[in-house]
Structures are given as structure tokens and as C-alpha cells.
Amino acid sequence: EEAASDGETETYSVATDNNYIPFEFLEDGELVGFDIDLINAIADEAGFEIEIEQMEFSGIVAAIPSERFDMGIAGMTITEERQENIDFSQPYYDAGLVLAVKDGSDIQSIDDVDGLTVATRVGSTSEDYLNENTEANIEAFPEIPEAYQAVLTERADAVLYDLPNVQYYAETETGGELQIVGDTLTGEQYGIAFPKGSELVDEVDAAIDALKEDGTFGDIYEKWFGD
Ligand code: GLN
DSSP states (O other), X not given: OOOOTTSOOOEEEEEEOSEETTTEEEETTEEESHHHHHHHHHHHHHTOEEEEEEOOHHHXXXXXXXXXXXXXXXXOBOOHHHHTTEEEOSOOEEEOEEEEEETTOSOOSGGGOTTSEEEEETTSHHHHHHHHHOOOEEEEEXXXXXXXXXXXXXXXXXXXXXXXXXXHIIIIISTTSEEEESOOOXXXXXXOEEETTOXXXXXXXXXXXXXXXXXXXXXHHHHHHOO
16 A cells, blocks of 8 residues: 555546446446546556446546546546547557447448447547448447447347447457448557646656556457457
């Protein structure tokens, strides 16, 4: 335990999602995942305490600019639009969007979805992508498992979301019933979110550098993404 010699240890509030495997999700009621391990390691390294609060993803994107929380970590993609209201840490994970369909579907890529129903999550980069690049009917759910469910029950023709999350559902959860089709559509990088002008950004970036240097970051990555 780190005890500040010259006063009290700071406690910062951290907003997170709890339904985004493998970055943050509930396992037997406990919040776990890559982001949860990372933010705890950052807090240890930088010598501050954190208080994690769980909420819907789109709520985090809205809450950070209003300074209701000191930080947000939720597999949040760094985008130019978000950067108008949010400062981000250095990128800590490379992702991208992929399309997935139910086994047996005729859809082979994003080029085939115009006029069809594509499920995704409210407020996500996938929702933006569908709006900007397709003529699909977009069915955006507050929680992403509902989008996969919509495809499996044939209420939606496809789902668009971040590769690591889709991969998990395709490989682990649905026993091959859900299949990724086509290429990875975008390159996206995740960053930790802060209110504009936050002085914590430099401290967190320095902690990430230190965790990369001493191998802790690699260990956490290996734990969640290694085979
Ligand atoms: N990376 C995606 C985004 O930023 C999804 C994040 C999530 O669902 N937690 O929109």
C-alpha cells in the first residue's frame, strides 16, 4: 500500500461500463477485465486511489465532458469528434470494427447490408460508422449482448462492433452460430477519457509508460488476450 508522505492519498472517480467483454464485465457479480486490471495498475503506479462507478457506455461519453467523473475507461475509441469534449490518454489498445452474421447468412461484407437491419450499441463508433457509410436500418441497443441476441434470433441481419468483443461472442458464447464476415473496417485505438484540460492525463500517461517498461502492461495484456 502506497501512503503519501506529505498528506492524504488522492481518490479519483472512474466511470466504466460493465458489459463489454473482455475489457469490463461482471463475473459472479464482480467487475473484471483488461481495463479494470489496467486502471488498478495505473492507480498503484501513480500512487492514487480510485472509486469505480458502473454505467451504460453512452452515459460515460456524456458524463466525462461534464466533469462528473475524473476519468472514464471503457474500451473507448479515440475519435476526433469525442476529442472536441474529451481529452484522452495515450492509446493503449488497437481495435477495429467487424461485421458478424448468423451462420448461413448470404451477407459477405458491409457492402451487402444496405436496406437490411444491422444491430449495434447506442453511442458507439459502430453506430456512427453505419450512419456514415451504409444505408442499413440501424438497431442500436443500450447493451451490446442484446445486439448479438437480435442476430441469433433473426430480428437483425447482422451486427457491427469492435473486433475483440465480436470475437469473444463468435468463439466463446455462441458456439460458432455467429460468424465474422469481411475485413476489419476501421483502425481504432482505445484511450482513457478525461474532462478537457485535466491535469491527470500526464500522470496517467507516465504511469502507462512505466507499466509498459516494467512488464506489468504486457502481463495484463497476456492475461486477457494471450492464448
Ligand atoms: N470502442 C467502441 C466505442 O468507443 C465501443 C466501446 C464500448 O462498447 N464500451 O464506441
